[in-house]
Amino acid sequence: MGEYLIVASKDPDGAAEPRSDALAALARSHGLTIRRLNESCWLATGGPNPARCHQVGPWTLIGDVLNRNRPRLPHGGPDDPWDYERKMLARFWGRFVGVRFGPRRQLEALLRDPSGALECVVWEQDGLTLICSHARNWLLDHLRPDWRINVERLTEALHDPLAGSGALLIDGPVAVSPGTVQPLPLASAPETLWSPAEIARRSLGPAPSLEEARTALRSALDEAAGGLAGLGGPLAAEVSGGLDSSLVAASLVCAARAPVSLWLNAYGTTPESDERVHARAVGQALGFEPLSVPHATAPLTAAGLQAMAAEFRPNAAVLDTPHDLAWARHILEAGAAGLMTGKGGDSILVQAPSAEVFVDLWRARGWKALRSPDMAELAAANEISLWTMVGAARRQRRTGHRPPIWDHPILTPLRRDPDVHPWLRDCDDLGPGKAFQIAGVADSVSHNNPTALSAMVDVRNPLGAQPVIEACLALPTWILAAGGRDRGLARSAFADRLPDLVLGRRSKGDMTRLYSRIILDNLAVIRPWLIEGRLAALGVVDPVAADVELTPGTLMWRGQYAPLLAAIVFEGWVRAWECRLGPADRAPPPARATAPASRVSA
Known part of the structure; x- marks a missing residue:
């Protein structure tokens, strides 16, 4: 969606106010629309689907705010200072950040919605508090903040597959984590209001029936797709031919009945990257004709690589800029303003069920896990024996969870294991399959990072929305892998909407x-x-x-x-x-003990 900038004066009658006014004029000169939130704070918005303001109790929520169909309110109490905010994040979902003002209308707290769909970077400078979604040259050139690249954190991030949604690699600004409230001043400790592990603990209770699980998943995806489709503007939708985008398409057509002016399919030059046959089958089942276009590429240049990488976080999606620009052209020519995608499904729907799914079941049922008819299919899919999975399950209780890190010959070996992502620090009571799913949710937050496409089109990711995240985290992984298959529950939940060619395929499109x-x-x-x-x-x-x-x-x-x-x-x-x-330099790392991480060479 669009970008925002919030500027608040700590002392509206002091020297900071002229600096605030100068910034407002500068933002206006760069095409942003200015709105006063109060006498000491203003909001600038721009881009596709500019953020709107919603007043919810003491909070001003900025972005898209939607009501939950069936909210499940947490049990708080009078001793919890954030009880109202926890309930608010259960009642509403969407793509938003929030600001709360205290005495004398001064900014006193920020929050970010659990999906992380809007970036929230904040810093304090020269009597101002600044919060924004994008690292714009005009803003940073004007402010010249005293920041530095943290080389040690940069080194760790190159080994960390989840670095795209963790702490920033710059000392100075602070990124508010999804589902977190950040009191001000920034020296105050943040408070986690929502975490995937907390939702995932619901999966430790009595397992629902397969039909109940199907209903829960289908309802959640229908809610997410329908809510995002209703944000306004003509829609385009991705239909890759794979299962995830097909699920979103089915919810758009069958449940939301959203008018989509363009269904886009991109195909590569290799057999595994060409899914036009499957995309057409989805279109025939749902009543549309996809437009198939080649996946656009262009030669890399040093200047282009540097120009594409100037946001707060490094983002591998910038390598797809030629494709993004081509898709934006097709979408805008069709008169659409928003694009619905299938991003995030691989993680939340359990796309690659491994032996860890059996470990989750073993932790819940012990030797009774061998009675599950799905586990033989799971073992066959992983080309291992059932007894190998039993051995892995028994060993896992002794080794615990080991967050993966990348290992590659060109990367300098780490002098210490990286910090564990905040969402993976509280998973000891969960099985490894569920912990891996949570890691996937953390990685999916990076799908919302700015790209050339999102600068021109409002990109919407239903499978990364809070209703879907919560529904899937609350289900045991062996139910999500029903039949021992990747995304097995999703396949059976949408069997009446999608063609067998897509539901039954064993291969996956691969770019x-x-x-x-x-x-x-x-x-x-x-x-x-x-x-x-x-x-x-x-x-x-x-x-x-x-x-x-x-x-x-x-x-x-x-x-x-x-x-x-x-x-x-x-x-x-x-x-x-x-x-x-200015140039970065390497400082010696602080000494600390860490749990071992597992090396992967993806």
Whole structure:
């Protein structure tokens, strides 16, 4: 959705007020619309579907606010100072941040909705409190804040698949976490009002029947798709041919009955990235004809990589900028203002059920888990025996959860394990399958990071919305993997809406080779970009290893493209922010003990 900037004067009668007025004039000159929230605070909005204000009790909620169909209010009490806010986040969902004013109409607290659909970065400077969603050059050039890139955190983030939704890699501003309230001043400790682990503990109770679970999932997706479709403006929708976007399409057509002016399908040049047959089958079942267009690519350039990476967080989606620009053109030419996607489904619906799903069932039922007819199918899908899964279940109680980290030869080895993502710090009573699902939810927050597409079109992700997140987290993973299949519950819940060609397929569309081609075809740019770049100068990337790894033969033999793509994007991000803040330097890391993490080479 659109962008916002909030500026509040700590002393409206003091020296900060002229600085606030100058910023308002600057924001207006860059096309933003200014609205006074009170005499000491103003809001600037712009972009597609600009944020609106909603008054809920003492809170001004900025963005899209929707009523829950069947809210489940938490049990609070008079001793909980945030009882009202916990109930508010259960009654409403959407894409919003909130501000609350205290005595003398001074800003006293912020909050961010549980989905994390709107970024919320805050800092205090020269008597002002500033909160925003985007890192705009005009704003930072004017303010010149005293920030620095945290090289140690940057190093850890390159090894962390969940870095896209955790702490910022800059010392100075603070990112408010989803589902969290941040009292002001910023030295105050934040308060977590909502967490995935808290919702996931509902799955530890008596398991619902399969039919009850189907109803819960279908109702949640219908609520999310219908609510986001009703935000206004003509709609376009992604229909990749895969299951996730097909589920969203079914809810849009069958439940929301939303008018969609354009159904878009992108196909790659390899068989596994061309799903036009499946997209057409979905269209025939639901009554529309998808427009299939090639997945657009373009040669990488150093200037382009740096220009695309200037937001608060490094975002691998910037490598898809040519595709984003092509889709934006199709969507705008069709007269649409919003795009519904299927992003987030892989994680929340349990796309890749592993032996960890059996471990979850074993923790709940012990040896009775062997009676489940789905577990034999699960073992076969993972090409292991049922007894191997039993052994893994018995060992897991001794080893606990190990958050994954990336391991790649070009990355300098860590001197300590990274900080665990906040959402994974309180999962010891949950099984590893559920913990992995929560990690996926944390990763899905990054789908909302700004892109070239979201700058022109309001991108909406129903599968990353709070109703769907909560419904799926509250279900045991073995029910979500009903039949021992990936997204098994979703397949059966939508069996009356989607064609068997999509529901029954065992393969999944895969763009991996497309992104590997991006690296192979652009090695002339990528090699000096990383070998002679800022990450190498800071000791984050090993230039000698990069020289060996970034060759066609090694790439085709060894692969491991995900951490390489991350390194390419992080390099651009560092260069962009050093232009703003000055050169980064490495400080010695603080000593601390951490739990071991499991290495992956994705």
